Amino acid sequence: MSAESAPALLSVRDLRTWFFTDQGVAKAVDGVSFDVRAGETLGIVGESGCGKTVTSLSVLGLLPQPPARVMEGSSVRLRGEELIGSGERRMRALRGNEISMIFQEPMSSLNPVYKIGGQIAESLRLHRGMDRKAARAEAVRLLAEVGLSEPERRVDEYPHQLSGGMRQRVMIAMALSCEPSLLIADEPTTALDVTVQAQILELLAELRGKFGMAVLLITHDLGVVAEVCDRVVVMYAGQIVETGTVYDIFGEPAHPYTRGLLDSLPSVEDPGKRLDSIPGTVPNPIDWPTGCRFRARCPLATEGCELPQDLVELGEEGRTARCWRAPSLVATGAAT
């Protein structure tokens, strides 16, 4: 990769997270490198099972070890500080503080037996050393911040008394409580219905501006990416298959997989268009195919695809694709 203009907030290099199971070694994340710059929103896109979530959990060190293991040579740096092997104590100090995370399932991500106020206050008391009263007041303020009506009352309610969207707001409030520099949002809207999705995305965008934090957004939904991301990383089968700005990716997708994803999007301009989905499923991580891992599903596969593929730089800074035919595809893609 080329030199970058701004120093990266988070820098991931050759991350390999493998699961050692009875059936074999599942190489869920297999050599992933990317940067998140301060203040930007980076989207990681891909189908389920391609390693997005494992990547994000690896950054926070939240995977149960064993069976997961972050392999030798992997590197995750936060403002230059190496996090891999930095020890549980240091990671705990960072989690929920410097880096916080919200999850896909707001319904099950809140502890059902504690009041939401208490759950928010917990981080505040842990990382910001607030006393019970101050933490509570701050929780109320945060709930108001994320747009929950009647925060004074909500703060004493239990998760089951809230709707899915409200819970996700609570999760966001919790994640923002210590004003992190990086927020990892793992499919934050997938489980919500469409209208609520939009509200949550809006809220995230608004808060990002307000707090000036970077967001690592993990999603399978290119629509969401288009809406909020600055740059995009496309993952397939444990590897990055394409990187670029959101304009690059949507404008001239370089990898057949990205194209496939785009083709499966409903189009506003052309509602009558048939939705093409990619045939087949993501292969088993225990047994990744040799050569190009997308080969079996790729409409353009030829004999050259039997060789292992490397990321090919496509001219612009930070613009890469893992396909030997990418340069030509960009060209043709641009033509259409």
Add this chain to the structure above:
Amino acid sequence: MRKVLILGVASLTAGCGGEGGQRTASNDPFCQAVLPAVEAFMAESRARNPTPDDPRYGGTLVIGSIGELADGMNAAISTDYSTTQHQQFVNLMTLIDYDPEGNARPYLAESWDVAPDGTEITFHLRRDVFWHDGEQTDAYDVAFTYETVTDPLTAYPNAAFWDNYVKGPNGVAVVDDFTVVIRLEPHAEFLDPFRSAAILPEHLLGDVPRDQLRVHPYGTQCPVGNGPFVFAEHRPQDRWLFEANPAFPDALGGRPFVDRYVYRIIPEQTTLLTELLTENIDVYISPGPDQAQTIIDNPNLELRSYPFRNYILVGWNSRRPQLADARVRRAITMGTNRAEIVEAILRGYGTVAHTGVPAFHFAHSPEALPRLRYDPERARALLDEAGWRDRDGDGVRESADGTRLSFSIKYNTGNQQRQDIAEIMQSQLAAIGVEAQPQVVEWATLLQQINTPELRDFDGVIIGWVAEFKVDDTDLFHSERIDQPYAWSGTQNPEIDRLLDAISITVDRSEATNLWLEYQRVLIEEQPYTYFYFPDRLDGVNRRVVDVVMDARGEWVNIKDWYLDPSSR
């Protein structure tokens, strides 16, 4: 005469009281009225008779046993052995007691006269005996007790004591406050009931309807006795606490040496043994023969063993065709190696029984009897002679009409020794071609099966009797009693009837001895039971308890004279 069925299984329940503290009042109005009086009289007596300056006085004596003192100190309703012992020697008093040779001697009665025709006994009572609430014990108490226990309404379990006495108010007359006359028909050993029946307080129980005595709180919640120990507390299934009675007559030895005496109920024998070995209890009442060696091996403990009053037997139901012939019953006895069983099961702590006359009895002289010894050869011959032969080669004899010489031997659940006997008999009788099948039955059910005259649902039954000092087999073998509960064997032998009748009215001992010997000879010939053995009574006693006398009269006979080695307190 009196006998008690012995169960020998874990404790047989009963009793009651409150929690904690000294002489805790139960909330029953009777107890609340009575206990303050006891408290006051005791305080007064302590002040009047300070404890003598003697190192032997003081300390707490603890006795552990598997069973509750069922029905407590209410002598009118109880039959349990340990309970009667406490009535006689601990909390209450009897008119007379026995010396170690079994001769009557004065106790509550200072003296007595027997009318020449043998129809009246006059008791002269001591004038220095007080109930623990301060009332004096007098002739009215004796009269009350006599009327109560002879009243059918009371359902006094040992009513047979009074078979030859004039029952009810006609049988007793108060001459003066300390003289009382009791009327009877002349019969053998007429003094024995007065050794056994403890006197109850008329001033406390006189107004109680007799059929309500059983449920009266007196027995288990707030007994007021006149004996050497004062009742202090009863925690049911746990402990009885007694304290030395400072008002006990000096002429009878004055207050007991120990300050407090605790009777603890511990149903599990291993636990009891542990408590004895860890010196939490001073006396372990009746450990099993298998535990004896452990006690002997401990230098702090002493194993007491002495001949006692109970015996174990197999009763045969002669109504059964297999067992109708006395020759068969004799053969069974001869086919059983009882000497070996005594050695094996009792570890030698016991003697083979040939009849139910125990060692302390004046007529006990087994060497004069035609004893049946273990002799399988003669047993086989006897069976052959009686017509029982193994006709089909299956190892079990049959009679001419094909009846197999096969029967069950019942015994009650949870009794190891009886189970042992049944198993050994089964194995030994098989050798002479007799099939005995041990069959265990729950105790209450077993009693019903053997006692109910219409039922008699058993062939052989292993059971035990505790004999009282007066031995009388009338209930067991007299043909007049064949429809009464204890005629298990169904014996109908005119010779036995005649001898039992004669014995029961013969007062002269040497004459009686001859009758007894003759009776026993017939009995052995008849063999309604296979008498097994008289087990020795065993007790584990900590050596810190001094001057302990235990013999056929019981463990508690001189408890007021026991003292605790002062260095151990």
Add this chain to the structure above:
Amino acid sequence: MSSDVGSLVVEHHQGTSRGGRLLSAILPGLPQLLAGRWGVGSAALLTWVGLLWIVVARPSRVASALGGAWDEQLAVGTLVVGLSTAWLWSWRDVAAAHEVKRVGVSVWELAVRAFSKNRTAVAGLLVIVGLYVIALLTPLVAPYDPAFQGDLLRERYVSASAAHPLGTDQFARDVLSRLLYGARISLLIGFVAVSISVTIGTLLGAIAGFLGGIVDGVIMRFVDMVISFPRLVLLITIIALFEPSIFLITAVLGLTLWPGTARIVRGEVLSLREREFVQAATALGFSKTRIILRHLIPNALGPVIVAATLGIGNTIVLEAGLSFLGLGVQPPTPSWGTMVADGRNVLLNAWWLSTFPGLAIVFTVLSFNLVGDGLRDALDPRLRS
């Protein structure tokens, strides 16, 4: 209703086929052992050697048993079946050495795999199988007749010796022989009582769950009643009041254990009832009986098997408890419970009397519990990692 959820390559690893076959023919299990498969290898080898030892050491006993009582014939049968199973399994295993098979993986097979990974559970299972085999073989193995009394004066309470490996009891009977015969009684009581309770519980639970309504209400109220009463008190009440025979004890143990099973089955059936295949069967007009017996019960079986395994263990312990109260299996029939209870009074001077049967109970029940736990883990996908 097993469905394929994937497939898997199963490989066998062994030495050379020819040598392996020869070895297997002489000492089944040894080739597997040499190939590093300790579990199956030693199991096969031990079975083979152990059973062969009986034939070699006790030829006359085996011969006479052939024409003996039914339990002796059963023992010979067990011997033959055991020997041939060990030999044939090893032979075929070696023969199949280099074949690579692709096998379908059903839910049950997954469970078997999960179970076989659980080493303590497998050990428990081996102990149980071993116990049942030994119980069946007892007439051939036991050194003495369990009721045989030696010299009462000289051979009572003898501690372990060559003649009596576990000593003798108060009747100079051989403790080892009684322990072996006791295994039959204890295992039989456990097995039969649990069979009774599983049958009743499964049927009633399935009926309650499937029919619902009043039937469900009545059955479940009854279940509540039996469950909410201390079982031991119920057992004592019944057994103390009547004569304790093996039959009564087994029956009463079985008849008081079923409510737990009924609850489990009802719960399973309630959730299964809504599933497609049952709906389909109903739509096709199958009779209720058929649906219950063919569709519901087989599918609810997993938790029942777990409960049954644990139930056998509990029953053996409970029988021992009843013996302690004098209400267990009555002498001279040796059950472990009676042996422990009878021997407890001499714990201090003849400890072996109650200690060995006590340990036998503990290890047997432990094995059942380990297997039950292993089964539970194996059948419950939520607990797998």
Add this chain to the structure above:
Amino acid sequence: MTKYLARRLLGAIPLVIGIATIVFFAVNLAPGDPTLRFLAPGMNQEVIEQMRANFGLDQPMHIRYVKWLGAMLTGDFGYSFSHSRPVLAVLRDFVPNTLVLSAVALVVAFVLGVLLGTIQAVRQYSKVDSGLSVVLLFFYSMPSFWLALMLILTLSLFARNVWELPIWFPASGMVSTDYEFLSFGAQLRDRFMHLVLPTLSLALVLTAGIARYMRGSMLEVIRQDYIRTAHAKGLSERVVVFKHALRNALIPIITLVGLYIPVLFSGTVFIEYVFAWPGMGRTIYEAILTRDYPLVMAGSFFFAAMVVVANLIADVLYAIVDPRIRYE
């Protein structure tokens, strides 16, 4: 909530009466007779009849049943034959002792079981996990009377006489014989020392069961999303497990309170017998043997009622631990 509990309580009445009825007929139909205990030679049929009349047994069974049921509903349990006092007074003596023993055992078992089960779950498949499993199951597999005897022999007899340890526990009873003369502190200690062996014997068996369920429940909970959330907040493992996971994992365990109460009471029969503890378990056992009908029935009634109460307590605990549950 109160309303709900009241309704549950009312609903339990048929259950308790049902149990009492079954026991009534089982006891009364069985062979044996309470008067047999007092039989002595020479006792004639009249005495027996009188005794039966004194016991109120001279009436036919169905009349006695109706009478007994009616009396029981008014709180009158009659007179105990073997204790010669009102059954209620007998219960007052024994019930508290059993409750003390079972309550302490239950608490010990729960604390130990929850703790050990949690440790096992957190360290699933480790040596600690399988080691604890086997050790706990070892106790679980032991007949409780045998465990009790072993404890007596080791912690009482051998500890004092053979190994001469400074601490050994009394083998029986609730207090020492010199209890009244002890200072308050020494009295507490004395009671505690007497409680150790019985509660241990009673609790160890339950501990294994509770730990086993706790392990399963905990395994399920620590895979939940909100546990990941808690980790993502930067909470330490201990806080995550003992604050966030524990309370959730406890919810299914609470059901066990209700289920284990009958097991516990069954256990008291042995434990009270071996340790000479004057409680209900031993009393009802002996009442059955002596055919003390009123006491047997009252005892059964007591056990059934305690189970009902325990289930109600479990319900209340549910509502406390799990805010999602509301009783209407």
